[in-house]
Amino acid sequence: MLSEQTIQTIKSTVPVLEVHGVAITKLFYDRLFTAHPELLHVFNHANQKQGRQQTALANAVYAAAKYIDRLEVILPVVKQIAHKHRSLGVKPEQYPIVGEHLLGAIKEVLGDAATDDILAAWAEAYGVIASVFIGIETDMYTNSALQPGGWRDFRPFVVARIDKESDVITSFYLTPQDQGPIASFEPGKYVSIRVQIPGETYTHIRQYSLSHAPGQPFYRISVKREDTNPTVPAGKVSVYLHNQVQEGDVLWLSAPAGDFTLDQTDTRPVTLLSGGVGLTPMVSMLHFLVTTQPNRKVTFIHAAQNGQHHALRHEIERIAMAHPQVTVAWCYTQPTASDASEQAYHKQGYIDLPWLQSLVPTVEGSFYFCGPLPFMKAVNQLLIAWGVPEDDRHYEFFGPSGALS
Missing domain, CATH: 1.10.490.10 (Globins)
Structure with a gap:
């Protein structure tokens, strides 16, 4: 003391x-x-x-x-x-x-x-x-x-499969090199990936949200390639994963970690709001919800630049087609001509309160959101303006936490 x-x-x-x-x-x-x-x-x-x-x-x-x-x-x-x-x-x-x-x-x-x-x-x-x-x-x-299938520090995993999800996001399916069981996790958690990039003096460690449900024989991370913004230094690990890592390569993983997790005791309607690559923990939550709480109403709202930047869309839409309690809505800031002709989105511009209220008729429920900091600030302010209690607003920053005010 x-x-x-x-x-x-x-x-x-x-x-x-x-x-x-x-x-x-x-x-x-x-x-x-x-x-x-x-x-x-x-x-x-x-x-x-x-x-x-x-x-x-x-x-x-x-x-x-x-x-x-x-x-x-x-x-x-x-x-x-x-x-x-x-x-x-x-x-x-x-x-x-x-x-x-x-x-x-x-x-x-x-x-x-x-x-x-x-x-x-x-x-x-x-x-x-x-x-x-x-x-x-x-x-x-x-x-x-x-824990069953757990480990203490870092464990080698094989890249079993690589799927290109959009122009900037790729999924990596990872299975344990020792072929043993892997730890389960609460939807919303992340793993740390440790890599030794050729030519780099030091190892690099980055955290990536798990983008699939627990209980699978693999972990999946869906990584945005961070080299498209000329004002921000390129992300060494994300570029390395996109450019150099191939199926069969080995990556070292921590066991799942993090406190941004789905409250499994809550049975009220849940709204999952994401921007850009912030959808990754939300997809994990969605997979989990439809299998463990099949009667719980879920609204999945995602904001992206356009269809070319919209990852995992078809996977989410397949879930919604199979589970009538799930509603999805897409908001594109810069839809392409193809997006418009295919009616691939529900709103152009940015998420605003009237549109949100048209999709989610009541504040009686829980709201989870994740994405770039400007998106997070905007969504948080919308929810505050609507009167959503602090205890029902759940969020995660990618990287060191910043203020949402």
Whole structure:
């Protein structure tokens, strides 16, 4: 337990962290990777270059300081980060390394303002927070390894099949190289893929949502090729998977992880909203719903640029044809002439509240949504405007969490 003096000292740094948090975390990562370049095998290099990881860590440090006397408030975020750490293979012995360089960055950025009392308080607080993470992650590693078909770290899987789903999204069907059983999972979870790309010094690890139902003899991930936006660096792993990985190749996978999962105790109508490649966890949820809750009404709404960018459409429509409780609706921002002639979409432009209400007549139900950040913000604001309670709004970010406000 932290002393009252330590708690008050940490709380006194909240305004400073609000102003200097990102500067501290940028310096922290510089110090960390300079002293321990081997950790570059674990961290997402793209998120580092774009500043997303630094911002995410700054937000986490700020929240920890703000709620240092009520850490249970941030426990959901802690568990979300712990899932990611477990899927990356983060180890307890790495926490002291992180603590050393985080405190060093605080001292360097704040200068004389970082008094001995402040640094001592943060050292004590970090020890408590790290022990919470280590405890949660230890349980996660144990549960992952002991579950039927489970394993602890990374396991080799063979690429059994590759399907091109759209101009930019491809599915990879993965089966265990040892031909043993594989762990089941809750729809919405992801796996980490670890690859050694030829010519790259460090391994790269990325998380991809599982896009099929549990209970299959394979895992399926559906990956967007991230090299179409000239303002954003190309995604090394996604391009490698699309350009170089072939059927028969081996990829190393973590066991399924993540806390964005379908509430299986809820029997109310459910609406699944997705944008772009954000449909992957929704398709997994859809497969699961029609087999385990066949009487539950499901509305599947997807936004895409056009039919050429719309992945897994025919698979979803086949499910809807076979299960009358499922309704689907497509929203295209830039439909092609072919899309128009085939009446391949239900709305042109963007999802808005009147159209959503025409498809889903009541807020009495649960809403799951996933996609690019602008899509997420727009959908969240629509649901708030409609009066959907916070507890019924479930979402996941791809990459480090950002604010939806």
